[in-house]
Amino acid sequence: KQEVTQIPAALSVPEGENLVLNCSFTDSAIYNLQWFRQDPGKGLTSLLLIQSSQREQTSGRLNASLDKSSGRSTLYIAASQPGDSATYLCAVSPQTGANNLFFGTGTRLTVIP
């Protein structure tokens, strides 16, 4: 059964710092991997989606990498801002392409002004 782990569980950084969030998964037979952002009391916002054949995706100050064989992904946030404060979730979809995503428990990021 797929298990998704995110480390650290919580992270506080001063504004302007670059940071890396980690995600690992036990079954490398995935179709894709997504990073989401969850704000308190709100839904999930998809940030980046990496297909299993890809190594990385970039959007603005965000860069996500995928090493499928080792079961790892990182989300790199450059020049962090207070507005980046949120919980970041990593989710993988099984190789069948089904949409029953397996989520990690998230990393709660606080960017201090």
Add this chain to the structure above:
Amino acid sequence: NAGVMQNPRHLVRRRGQEARLRCSPMKGHSHVYWYRQLPEEGLKFMVYLQKENIIDESGMPKERFSAEFPKEGPSILRIQQVVRGDSAAYFCASSRQMVSGANVLTFGAGSRLTVL
């Protein structure tokens, strides 16, 4: 273009009562998914539906939980005889008809159920 609409946003029930959570998918989306997020845990898949069909209910508890997505109207997640352990955030997501592979899901804001 409204996103995925869930209501109620907050629901309080006493043990033994029924809870009904509703989800209207994005316009043009015909697939609906329900996920549950227990306190301090990650989101867990519950059920995947298309109009009038349950496609995958492998994540649904065997008892007290049911889901439907009728031809007309929103999808409904129904929890009968709620217990305190049902307290959680219930998220609905929708996607377009799958052509090949996994589609990108759009999530709603969630319905937070509290069982007293």
